[in-house]
Amino acid sequence: MTDLDTWPGLRRVAGVAVAAICLQLTGCAGHQQSAVDPAGPPSGNIAGLWWFFLWLLTAIFVIVLAMTLVALLRTPRSVEQESVKSTHRPPQETEAKLTRVVAGATIATVAILFVLLVTSIGTGKGISELPHKEKGMTIEVTGNQWWWHVRYANDDPSRVLETANEIHIPVGRPIMIRGMSNDVIHSFWIPNLNGKRDLIPSRVTTEWIQADHPGVFRGQCAEFCGLQHAHMALWVIAEPEAQFNAWMNRQLQAAAPPSDPVKQHGQQVFLDHACVYCHAIRGTTASGQVAPDLTHFASRRSIAAGTLPNTIGNLGGWILDPQSIKPGNHMATIAVNSNDLQPLLEYIESLK
Amino acid sequence: MRGTLALCCWVCLFSGCQREKRDLRPAPTRLAIYGNAAVQSPLQPGGVKSHQTVTNPYNHSAYDISEGNRLFTWYNCSGCHSHGGGGIGPPLIKTEWIYGGEPENLFDTIVKGRPNGMPTWGNRIPEYQIWQIVAYVRSLNGQQPASATMSRPDEIEGNPQTILQRGRGEPK
Numbered sequence: 125m126t127d128l129d130t131w132p133g134l135r136r137v138a139g140v141a142v143a144a145i146c147l148q149l150t151g152c153a154g155h156q157q158s159a160v161d162p163a164g165p166p167s168g169n170i171a172g173l174w175w176f177f178l179w180l181l182t183a184i185f186v187i188v189l190a191m192t193l194v195a196l197l198r199t200p201r202s203v204e205q206e207s208v209k210s211t212h213r214p215p216q217e218t219e220a221k222l223t224r225v226v227a228g229a230t231i232a233t234v235a236i237l238f239v240l241l242v243t244s245i246g247t248g249k250g251i252s253e254l255p256h257k258e259k260g261m262t263i264e265v266t267g268n269q270w271w272w273h274v275r276y277a278n279d280d281p282s283r284v285l286e287t288a289n290e291i292h293i294p295v296g297r298p299i300m301i302r303g304m305s306n307d308v309i310h311s312f313w314i315p316n317l318n319g320k321r322d323l324i325p326s327r328v329t330t331e332w333i334q335a336d337h338p339g340v341f342r343g344q345c346a347e348f349c350g351l352q353h354a355h356m357a358l359w360v361i362a363e364p365e366a367q368f369n370a371w372m373n374r375q376l377q378a379a380a381p382p383s384d385p386v387k388q389h390g391q392q393v394f395l396d397h398a399c400v401y402c403h404a405i406r407g408t409t410a411s412g413q414v415a416p417d418l419t420h421f422a423s424r425r426s427i428a429a430g431t432l433p434n435t436i437g438n439l440g441g442w443i444l445d446p447q448s449i450k451p452g453n454h455m456a457t458i459a460v461n462s463n464d465l466q467p468l469l470e471y472i473e474s475l476k
Numbered sequence: 477m478r479g480t481l482a483l484c485c486w487v488c489l490f491s492g493c494q495r496e497k498r499d500l501r502p503a504p505t506r507l508a509i510y511g512n513a514a515v516q517s518p519l520q521p522g523g524v525k526s527h528q529t530v531t532n533p534y535n536h537s538a539y540d541i542s543e544g545n546r547l548f549t550w551y552n553c554s555g556c557h558s559h560g561g562g563g564i565g566p567p568l569i570k571t572e573w574i575y576g577g578e579p580e581n582l583f584d585t586i587v588k589g590r591p592n593g594m595p596t597w598g599n600r601i602p603e604y605q606i607w608q609i610v611a612y613v614r615s616l617n618g619q620q621p622a623s624a625t626m627s628r629p630d631e632i633e634g635n636p637q638t639i640l641q642r643g644r645g646e647p648k
Contacts, residue, residue, distance in 0.1 A: 398601045401551055414550045447501040454546070456602050459504040 157342040159315040164334040166251035166318040173247040177240065251318060254298040254332045263291060264302045267310030267323040270352040270453060271416055271429040285375050288416030290424045291360045294368035295335050303329045311347035314360050320346045335362030351452035357430025378407030379419045379475050390471025393464045398456050405475065421475045436473050440465060498539045502604035532579040534611045538624040544612025545626065547605055556593065560616045565593060569616050582610045
């Protein structure tokens with residue numbers, strides 16, 4: 125009589141709802157930017173914690189709702205029609221039963237909270253360090269409004285690499301990210317690899333990431349940092365060790381001199397305009413230090429920190445009118461003559 | 477009556493919401509660069525010619541003054557002028573200017589360069605950025621409204637008196 129059977133449709137509705145939620149969650153797998161599709165030990169820890177929380181708290185939620193429904197749907201007891209006095213007390217055995225139920229629920233709640241606390245702390249400790257640190261690698265990531273400066277640290281100065289907005293990492297090696305900021309607080313977040321880590325001006329914060337399988341992962345600034353916070357993304361490309369080393373050796377080289385007259389003209393356009401005050405191209409006199417290094421620009425997937433795919437058309441739009449693509453960004457709007465533009469684009473897109 | 481008055485006061489508060497309009501899409505013109513922004517001397521051969529005055533479009537704009545501050549470092553003006561106190565180049569916090577301290581004079585100085593070290597920036601950096609730097613340099617001398625000037629410099633400055641005067645927004 126107090127049963128859910130009295131509402132036959134209810135079970136079916138609940139079943140469909142649970143199935144729908146599960147279906148949505150399966151959509152999270154295989155994504156380039158997803159905290160529940162972990163690609164390494166730290167994010168695996170975090171995803172494990174997330175699922176544990178989800179199932180435990182869902183169970184509690186279901187139990188609470190079921191109890192509420194039972195209380196709502198049960199047939200009222202036939203109460204003796206007597207006036208309830210302020211001194212009215214339930215019978216002795218009811219009182220004892222209620223005390224036991226409330227005490228039990230309180231103890232269970234405290235115990236569950238304690239379990240959640242311990243698992244959270246365990247996860248936090250688990251992601252703060254990685255095993256096999258001795259074969260690790262350090263990458264310095266500096267947040268800027270609104271792009272990422274990336275520097276591969278190395279004891280050998282000739283193997284220090286500076287690039288931007290794209291990080292290549294070898295699979296299976298722990299990577300320490302040393303985070304800094306040049307202006308305001310940013311937050312480095314590659315959901316598939318680890319949690320967020322704030323990049324704070326005049327401080328260094330660290331985080332370990334590791335990819336267990338090759339893949340392309342998207343990261344995003346996770347701390348509001350001004351007008352173009354939403355357009356401050358970066359790509360992490362995890363690749364096998366050999367492939368990574370080949371990439372690194374290629375990136376360490378200076379830009380090849382332009383091969384044909386058109387690209388030579390393009391290089392001259394680049395060097396004659398304001399580009400050189402902010403951007404550097406190793407192998408030329410362009411040595412600006414306040415904007416992304418363009419030495420191997422054409423090898424990168426995107427322009428303007430993940431805003432647009434790196435194509436010659438997008439680059440043309442970006443150079444001619446950066447403020448319509450990313451209003452407020454620090455790229456100067458410069459005047460380029462129409463007969464200079466195409467050589468300039470061809471030159472920049474030849475910087476593989 | 478009292479309610480209407482309160483409503484009016486409340487509405488008046490919203491007038492403070494839009495203090496200034498940011499020009500986020502400046503046109504990369506180079507018109508003034510090729511002209512003569514400032515006249516160095518009133519003496520001219522062949523009688524008085526009319527001269528088109530150039531005004532700084534970014535006067536009184538806090539956003540553009542702070543952009544000027546950023547560019548001042550980015551383009552390494554601070555390499556010679558330090559943060560206004562001077563070093564290799566002359567100080568920029570002062571009353572006596574060799575080539576004039578009006579906005580059009582500063583513009584010309586940046587565009588054309590000056591003897592003994594000041595490089596020519598015209599045709600290299602966009603005109604609107606030069607005006608932003610001009611607005612910033614003027615703000616160093618308290619010649620921008622206090623509401624648009626940065627309240628406190630990020631850098632260490634030699635002369636506390638300058639900071640005090642800037643804080644009061646007194647033109648010098």
